[in-house]
Amino acid sequence: MKLTIPEQELMESGHLACQGCGATLAMRYALKALGPNTVLSIPACCWSVIDGPFPYSSLNVPIFHTAFETAASAASGMKAGLEMLGDVQTQVIAWAGDGGTFDIGIQALSGAAERNDNIMYICYDNEAYMNTGIQRSSATPWRSWTTTTPEKHPKSTPKKDMVGIMAAHRIPYVATCSVAYPEDMVRKVTKAKEITGCKFIHVFAPCPTGWRAPPEICVKLARLAVQTRIFPLYEITNGVDYKINIKPAKPKPVEEYLKLQGRFRHLTEEDMKQIQRTVDWEWERLTRMAEGCESEKKDVEKGKKV
Numbered sequence: 001m002k003l004t005i006p007e008q009e010l011m012e013s014g015h016l017a018c019q020g021c022g023a024t025l026a027m028r029y030a031l032k033a034l035g036p037n038t039v040l041s042i043p044a045c046c047w048s049v050i051d052g053p054f055p056y057s058s059l060n061v062p063i064f065h066t067a068f069e070t071a072a073s074a075a076s077g078m079k080a081g082l083e084m085l086g087d088v089q090t091q092v093i094a095w096a097g098d099g100g101t102f103d104i105g106i107q108a109l110s111g112a113a114e115r116n117d118n119i120m121y122i123c124y125d126n127e128a129y130m131n132t133g134i135q136r137s138s139a140t141p142w143r144s145w146t147t148t149t150p151e152k153h154p155k156s157t158p159k160k161d162m163v164g165i166m167a168a169h170r171i172p173y174v175a176t177c178s179v180a181y182p183e184d185m186v187r188k189v190t191k192a193k194e195i196t197g198c199k200f201i202h203v204f205a206p207c208p209t210g211w212r213a214p215p216e217i218c219v220k221l222a223r224l225a226v227q228t229r230i231f232p233l234y235e236i237t238n239g240v241d242y243k244i245n246i247k248p249a250k251p252k253p254v255e256e257y258l259k260l261q262g263r264f265r266h267l268t269e270e271d272m273k274q275i276q277r278t279v280d281w282e283w284e285r286l287t288r289m290a291e292g293c294e295s296e297k298k299d300v301e302k303g304k305k306v
């Protein structure tokens with residue numbers, strides 16, 4: 001059998017995640033691309049528990065457990081320290097959840113991006129503060145249930161466009177990935193590894209526990225998020241050059257994705273229609289940006305622009 005992603009495993013059995021945890025798959029795929037010469041800066045999140053209690057660890061790379069706000073600044077400091085020691089090869093990765101990225105760690109991340117520090121920041125997005133009991137974050141989608149947005153008062157604002165925020169920093173590389181598309185994810189992390197400067201990878205990682213879904217459909221949910229275009233897979237070079245990686249020929253209705261999850265069970269028909277309209281609008285906007293980049297490139301090739 002020919003494998004389509006690297007065989008090497010840097011994540012062992014014995015981790016402490018729930019059954020069907022998408023964040024765990026995300027780490028496994030990322031490490032396959034990164035290889036052993038990697039160190040991780042992990043703030044408070046599910047992953048600071050999943051790894052295991054010291055001295056035990058399910059990962060075969062060093063981890064620096066850091067405070068909730070500091071994934072990026074700790075990574076920047078580790079990179080600077082390694083370089084002072086003459087080590088320019090080791091990849092320093094900030095690995096944080098959506099709460100630690102979209103909300104509490106955004107200042108440190110923005111600083112690292114503005115300085116174009118030579119680190120890779122990987123956010124595994126399970127759309128809430130899961131480790132402390134499913135509180136809403138700014139990555140939580142509109143109308144979703146969480147313990148702080150109960151069914152009668154579901155989240156009233158849309159998910160924050162974190163990828164757009166990172167692109168606005170004009171860093172060399174920003175990409176979205178999904179645990180349902182390991183080849184795409186391994187390719188993007190490998191590409192980011194070769195780029196000097198600040199890289200941001202946003203991984204869609206379903207959390208069956210917090211999404212009130214059976215553990216065995218984690219990958220199905222992640223795939224449906226791409227097939228419905230709720231979570232498009234794309235990459236942005238230098239903040240302006242957009243490329244969509246997967247364009248579903250026959251996009252599935254958002255209902256197929258939403259109906260599998262207890263966190264959306266209170267949605268009305270009108271809510272679903274509104275979510276569909278928003279998804280269609282966002283997709284058209286993304287497509288226009290990617291097509292604009294294509295025609296711009298053709299213009300440059302034709303010598304129309306410099």
Ligand SMILES: Cc1ncc(C[n+]2csc(CCOP(=O)(O)OP(=O)(O)O)c2C)c(N)n1
Nearest residue numbers: 044045046068097098099100128129130131
């Ligand atoms: C300053 C600070 N505030 C709050 C906490 C409590 N806390 C630990 S993990 C966590 C949730 C993290 O959410 P996220 O970053 O989305 O990761 P997930 O748990 O979903 O994997 C919170 C609120 C903390 N450790 N430090």
Ligand code: SF4
Nearest residue numbers: 017018021046130207
């Ligand atoms: S709560 Fe969710 S993200 Fe955390 S370990 Fe369990 S499945 Fe994974």
Ligand SMILES: [Mg+2]
Nearest residue numbers: 097098128129
């Ligand atoms: Mg989270």
